[in-house]
Amino acid sequence: MKIFGSEITPYKKYLTRRQFIQSSIATSIVSTLSSNLCATHEKQDNQYSDQVSQNDSLNTYEEITTYNNFYEFGVEKSDPSSNAGQFESRPWSINIEGLVQKPGVIDFEDLLKENTIEDRIYRLRCVEAWSMVIPWQGFSLQQLINKVQPLSNAKYVEFETVYRPEEMPGQRRNILQWPYIEGLRMDEAMHPLTILSTGLYGYDLLNQNGAPLRLVVPWKYGFKSIKSIVAIRFVDSEPKTTWPLDNPREYSFYSNVNPNVDHPRWTQATERRIGEFFRRPTLMFNGYEEEVSYLYKNMDLTKYY
Amino acid sequence: MILSTKIVKRSKPIILLLLLLPSMLWGVMFVQGNLGINPIEKLMDELGQMALRLIIVTLIISSLSQYKFLRSLQNIRRMIGLTAFYYVVCHFLTYIVLDHFFNWKFIIKDIVKRPFITFGFINFILFLPLVLTSTNAMVKKITFKIWKKIHYLIYIIALLAALHFYLLTKADKTEPLVYLGIILLLLLWRFYYKIIRK
Numbered sequence: 001m002k003i004f005g006s007e008i009t010p011y012k013k014y015l016t017r018r019q020f021i022q023s024s025i026a027t028s029i030v031s032t033l034s035s036n037l038c039a040t041h042e043k044q045d046n047q048y049s050d051q052v053s054q055n056d057s058l059n060t061y062e063e064i065t066t067y068n069n070f071y072e073f074g075v076e077k078s079d080p081s082s083n084a085g086q087f088e089s090r091p092w093s094i095n096i097e098g099l100v101q102k103p104g105v106i107d108f109e110d111l112l113k114e115n116t117i118e119d120r121i122y123r124l125r126c127v128e129a130w131s132m133v134i135p136w137q138g139f140s141l142q143q144l145i146n147k148v149q150p151l152s153n154a155k156y157v158e159f160e161t162v163y164r165p166e167e168m169p170g171q172r173r174n175i176l177q178w179p180y181i182e183g184l185r186m187d188e189a190m191h192p193l194t195i196l197s198t199g200l201y202g203y204d205l206l207n208q209n210g211a212p213l214r215l216v217v218p219w220k221y222g223f224k225s226i227k228s229i230v231a232i233r234f235v236d237s238e239p240k241t242t243w244p245l246d247n248p249r250e251y252s253f254y255s256n257v258n259p260n261v262d263h264p265r266w267t268q269a270t271e272r273r274i275g276e277f278f279r280r281p282t283l284m285f286n287g288y289e290e291e292v293s294y295l296y297k298n299m300d301l302t303k304y305y
Numbered sequence: 306m307i308l309s310t311k312i313v314k315r316s317k318p319i320i321l322l323l324l325l326l327p328s329m330l331w332g333v334m335f336v337q338g339n340l341g342i343n344p345i346e347k348l349m350d351e352l353g354q355m356a357l358r359l360i361i362v363t364l365i366i367s368s369l370s371q372y373k374f375l376r377s378l379q380n381i382r383r384m385i386g387l388t389a390f391y392y393v394v395c396h397f398l399t400y401i402v403l404d405h406f407f408n409w410k411f412i413i414k415d416i417v418k419r420p421f422i423t424f425g426f427i428n429f430i431l432f433l434p435l436v437l438t439s440t441n442a443m444v445k446k447i448t449f450k451i452w453k454k455i456h457y458l459i460y461i462i463a464l465l466a467a468l469h470f471y472l473l474t475k476a477d478k479t480e481p482l483v484y485l486g487i488i489l490l491l492l493l494w495r496f497y498y499k500i501i502r503k
Contacts, residue, residue, distance in 0.1 A: 067342035075477040077342065128475070130343060175477045246476065265473060267415060274342055278406060 041275045048135045051121040053287070058121070059132040061201050063274050068208045069126065070227055071175050072161065072168040079170070080208035087167045089211035089228070098234040099154035102147070108212050112198065114147075115139035120195055122218035124225070125257045125286045129266040132274050136216055138197035142190050144232075150186070154234035157189040158182070159215060162230045176246055182215065182226035183239030183253065187295055193218055193288060196229075219285040219292045221255045254304050256296070257286035261305045310377040320381060324388045327355055328395055345403045352396040357466045357484060359389035364463060364491045371498055383439055386459070390432050397429055421472035428465045431458055460495075463488045 042058035052058060070080040073087075092108035117137050125131045145157070161180035165171040171178045188194065197216045198205060205211040210227025217224050223243055233239075243251035250264055259269045259282040270279040285292050296304075331351050334340045340347045366382045369375045405412050416426045434455055438444065444452045467488055471481035 063342050071476060075475075130346075173477075262418065264419060265421065265475070267411075267419070270411070272343070272345070272404075277345075277403075279404075279408075 056133045064134055065206050072170045074170045083169050084207035087207040092212050095231040096148050099151040100234045101149035123286050124222050127221040129271045131271045136197040137199035138195040141194045141196050150234045153236050156235050157184050158233040158235050158239035159226045159229050160231040162228045180242045183241050219288040224255050252305050307374045308377045313377040313380045349399045352392050356389050356392035360463045368491055368494050390436050421469050424465050424469045428462050431462050
């Protein structure tokens with residue numbers, strides 16, 4: 001969503017003046033410490049700048065490709081970028097299974113040919129209360145779903161990550177139940193914001209970011225955006241996904257970004273944007289409320305968190 | 306062979322320097338922007354883990370110093386304990402200043418609401434009586450017997466610190482469990498010598 005400068009009311013600024021003063025004091029403290037602390041964002045005059053929202057700036061390629069949660073390659077943030085070198089992301093194919101008229105195997109190269117790849121600048125909010133702004137390339141999942149034609153009783157879509165313990169050291173241990181499984185309700189999967197990503201910053205996805213194909217659902221916590229997908233399954237009941245299986249008290253199926261429902265371990269009211277000193281308030285549905293809130297109209301979001 | 310008190314006492318300044326060195330190094334790296342992509346989190350993790358390790362070192366010293374030839378180690382236990390507290394304070398300050406920038410309303414809610422932060426905060430409070438009774442004058446004033454009783458708190462502190470670490474770990478709990486195991490072993494060892502051998 002794009003906000004034009006003319007739409008910003010000075011009154012709003014006035015209401016948050018204390019915050020502004022507080023932050024300017026702190027900024028001066030920080031800037032005397034070092035310029036490096038706040039200087040990691042991408043320069044504003046990049047080729048994606050016209051798609052970046054008013055209050056956001058892009059994270060750098062380095063940040064996006066070296067600070068990752070991808071437990072298949074290890075649990076530390078730097079593990080995926082250091083351990084993913086062995087991983088072979090080509091050739092690659094995706095199995096289309098379940099309640100669908102055209103099941104089968106789709107070659108990744110065909111997928112690239114058949115779909116128009118577009119730029120999508122999204123905020124990514126991790127359940128651990130950090131966030132980034134990432135320029136993805138990809139295509140909407142809707143396009144693929146329409147092509148394979150799910151049956152009318154297909155209510156959910158289930159995704160599966162590749163299982164290759166010989167190339168993915170994290171899978172040699174029972175950190176989580178492998179392979180990683182994620183899922184979406186059909187209307188969430190069909191939503192125009194939901195994409196399958198194949199690249200970022202104009203490059204093919206690196207292994208640590210989920211090469212060659214990953215899901216991106218910007219209004220949900222990052223772990224819903226499953227990486228290195230090998231199977232897409234159409235099913236009639238809510239898929240048993242990895243994190244709720246691991247810890248049902250802390251995670252549930254929907255996992256929409258919601259500042260009003262705290263996770264026992266991380267506060268969800270605020271977040272640290274990588275590269276910034278001050279925490280930001282977390283926005284409902286990660287700032288995509290206008291686009292997606294209708295999906296959850298009559299749902300108690302404290303129950304279906 | 307006996308580790309002489311003289312050697313232990315003489316090496317105190319150098320040990321202190323070595324114990325403080327990591328914090329200085331992380332401080333410099335932080336200011337230079339060399340603590341990785343999420344430097345505040347990194348700094349907080351390192352400081353917290355160092356505090357936990359030093360707490361465990363004091364427990365190890367307590368257990369080892371019942372052997373005559375290692376008794377002299379007792380002379381550095383207080384220093385290491387105080388250094389552990391120094392790391393606890395740095396860890397807590399990082400949380401207050403860098404992570405939440407004096408957002409007290411938020412911090413208080415955080416302490417009350419989230420168990421792992423509650424345990425961390427309780428630990429900070431429990432540490433205070435140990436620090437306040439750490440001088441020779443205070444030991445004399447409250448008598449050694451009382452002092453000893455107060456300082457058994459360190460076992461509770463160690464267990465809570467490991468629990469704090471365990472609760473904040475998302476999936477791979479090996480590391481906090483190793484710390485927890487070491488603490489329980491040391492506790493058993495002390496218990497064995499105190500109750501059964503006497």
